[in-house]
Amino acid sequence: MAAATRAVDYDTVIIGAGMSGLACGSRLFQRAHYKHKGRLLVLEARDRIGGRIGSVKVNGSRLDTGANWIHGVGTTEKRNPLMDILPHKKYRELGGRVAFRHPGSEREKAVIASEQDLPEDSEWVRIEAEPSTQKHDTPLHKASGDLVIPGEIAGTLTGSLWGLIASLHELAEMTPAAEAKRTTMLEAITRSRALQDTFDSIPEEYHRTVSGTPQFIENMEAAPLAAQSAEHPQGQAGMSLLEFALDDFEGDQVFLPDGYTAVVDEVAKELMSAGVIQTGKEVRQIRWNTDPVEIETASGTYTANRVVCSLPLGVLQHHQSQVRTAKPLFSPSLASEKREAIENLGFGTLDKIFLVYSTPWWNEEPYLSILQKGIATPPSNSDSDPDDGTQAPNTALDSFSGFTPELPGLAIHRNGTTTQDLSSLSLINLHALTGYPVLSCFISCANAARVEQMPDEQAGGMLHRALTSWLGREPPRPEAVHVTRWAQDEYSRGSYSHMITGLSEVGHRLEFQRPVVGGKGAAVLRFAGEHTSRNHFATVHGALLSGWREADAILEKLDAR
Structure with missing residues (x-):
């Protein structure tokens, strides 16, 4: 008897409602495909949106x-x-x-x-x-x-x-x-x-x-x-x-x-109105090699065909350093090129x-x-x-x-x-x-x-x-x-990325732009955030552009169907 296929909760789940995650979500939401209920979800661990803008x-x-x-x-x-x-x-x-x-x-x-x-x-x-x-x-x-x-x-x-x-x-x-x-x-x-x-x-x-x-x-x-x-x-x-x-x-x-809050609200406006963003949802593990992808949170597990991870580099580095003593964020572990990119950029x-x-x-x-x-x-x-x-x-x-x-x-x-x-x-x-x-x-x-x-x-x-x-x-x-105490903030663990002498390379930022491919040969995990930008890292506009970049890549695949 064939194994039962698990139902898909969402087409795309975005992890993190900072500028890059919101930019990605709002770009996707412009398409009629993503306006249908159950197609798009943004998960945010904090009780507010904006990430390192607040x-x-x-x-x-x-x-x-x-x-x-x-x-x-x-x-x-x-x-x-x-x-x-x-x-x-x-x-x-x-x-x-x-x-x-x-x-x-x-x-x-x-x-x-x-x-x-x-x-x-x-x-x-x-x-x-x-x-x-x-x-x-x-x-x-x-x-x-x-x-x-x-x-x-x-x-x-x-x-x-x-x-x-x-x-x-x-x-x-x-x-x-x-x-x-x-x-x-x-x-x-x-x-x-x-x-x-x-x-x-x-x-x-x-x-x-x-x-x-x-x-x-x-x-x-x-x-x-x-x-x-x-x-x-x-x-x-x-x-x-x-x-x-x-x-x-x-x-x-x-x-x-007047601060950036109004800019964040403008980018998130349609997503908030549609109820696409859920706050207070800390992601504990992303099981990317299952079909569909499983996203485990403290309050339950979601599934999706594809995931965009917009967590700050500091959070990725923390999880990677804790992999031997705590549940890994990514299961299975990411390829060595991704792990090297996470480790060798500064935050x-x-x-x-x-x-x-x-x-x-x-x-x-x-x-x-x-x-x-x-x-x-x-x-x-x-x-x-x-x-x-x-x-x-x-x-x-x-x-x-x-x-x-x-x-x-x-x-x-x-x-x-x-x-x-x-x-x-x-x-x-x-x-x-x-x-x-x-x-x-x-x-x-x-x-x-x-x-x-x-x-x-x-x-x-x-x-x-x-x-x-x-x-x-x-x-x-x-x-x-x-x-402010950004280094102590468990959902940021610092402020923004930089290049470390002898370690960091432009290629590490570009590595984040290469999607993780699942067992069926489809891109199932993508990365957004200022740390993934070649020319605009450490900036809000770098985060914005990275979110648009990943949304456009998803839409291109959607159009090619």
């Missing part, structure tokens, strides 16, 4: 915990597809920036108190820069004068940093892939003429600031420049020059004042520390006068489309940058040597961008791992001490502190 409300302020930028709006000839989703959404480049110099030998004067000086219930240090009649129940520490870099010099420093990044992209394009794979980004920076030009164009008293500036690249890529910056063992060598060997969208890097962490205030004190005296003397505007982008809808560059104070001795950083000196030094910090003034009285600080790589172990109050205290040091006086304390 927001929370703290003291009435909206905090965008994940993605908040469009990296390259594109040109008329090659437009970023995100620009056509809710085309009337607000966006603009960051405007004025204030940079605070490296404190050098003065840093010990600023804000660090020994732990025994602090009350057991406090992570905050009181600092007094000027005579005051206030009485404090925590120790007073004299802060030196403010560390604001004059606006003209800060503007040169900012322009030089973007010049350095542009030169690294050019170098990556000219370097053979095999050599770029072996070259650390740190090595490329130390050999860069652009960095030397920065030292030449900045007064010597700011050279220690110049030495620490390339740390910004770690925050941009969520990838380490050096071993001490790596949060994962496989990232000890740091990111490779291959990180910049790509053909991404040109144009401005713009901030979304870094970029976290945010939000300081939520009752008012934007930086717009008030005496702080406003201190900051205004250092406001520098970014250089104009001559490649931008003049009709692209962005606002003209402005002098609004949108960001701060400075140093803290409470986290380790890296200095790249004029002679090409590197030493451990203070960590650089970048803060965004969300009040100028969103209307909420919030400062948002980026923390990446090993320092993100450190901060994730801190209570929110301790992380907030660290930033408060840094601000006091920079300004030469203590600002108001925040009303609340919120810290």
Whole structure:
């Protein structure tokens, strides 16, 4: 007697309702075939959609915990597809920036108190820069004068940093892939003429600031420049020059004042209305060599003819590392090429520390006068489309940058040597961008791992001490502190992917684009996500395009029937 054939629940199941999974589902749902009940299902482990795009409300302020930028709006000839989703959404480049110099030998004067000086219930240090009649129940520490870099010099420093990044992209394009794979980004920076030009164009008293500036690249890529910056063992060598060997969208890097949530909702709109998305459905195993494919969740097993896995690379890496001690995510195990791709790409962490205030004190005296003397505007982008809808560059104070001795950083000196030094910090003034009285600080790589172990109050205290040091006086304390913890999030386990020196290859990303073929010779398992993109990894538009790519491949097979 022939074995009974198991009924198919769905034609296609998409695992994960982040941008790539939603993009795939919405593209499929445009076809009449997928509008029939039981044809399409999106499973999401969280109780919300959006994946690494999300927001929370703290003291009435909206905090965008994940993605908040469009990296390259594109040109008329090659437009970023995100620009056509809710085309009337607000966006603009960051405007004025204030940079605070490296404190050098003065840093010990600023804000660090020994732990025994602090009350057991406090992570905050009181600092007094000027005579005051206030009485404090925590120790007073004299802060030196403010560390604001004059606006003209800060503007040169900012322009030089973007010049350095542009030169690294050019170098990556000219370097053979095999050599770029072996070259650390740190090595490329130390050999860069652009960095030397920065030292030449900045007064010597700011050279220690110049030495620490390339740390910004770690925050941009969520990838380490050096071993001490790596949060994962496989990232000890740091990111490779291959990180910049790509053909991404040109144009401005713009901030979304209203966040990405509306974009996510727009992409998911029809899927949500049709009840195609089920949240709270964590997938425990994908048995891809059965007919049909079986997708096991905590609340039951689904079957499908084909599956699109849009789980983040960090989640795939976690399951692969646990395969000997826990139920494997994929059964049978994936082919060695897929396992190698999962293992050899990097997956870094970029976290945010939000300081939520009752008012934007930086717009008030005496702080406003201190900051205004250092406001520098970014250089104009001559490649931008003049009709692209962005606002003209402005002098609004949108960001701060400075140093803290409470986290380790890296200095790249004029002679090409590197030493451990203070960590650089970048803060965004969300009040100028969103209307909420919030400062948002980026923390990446090993320092993100450190901060994730801190209570929110301790992380907030660290930033408060840094601000006091920079300004030469203590600002108001925040009303609340919120810290993202993407590495600890079991459904992301980090932020986005990067290229590890000596390990990662472009071929690993392309390997994800090759479907897994089942026993009957049909493609049964596909992969989507920013980590599967050749030229747009680590971006929201990379995730979007990857979802469309896999949907189009499925539809092509459907049309060929």
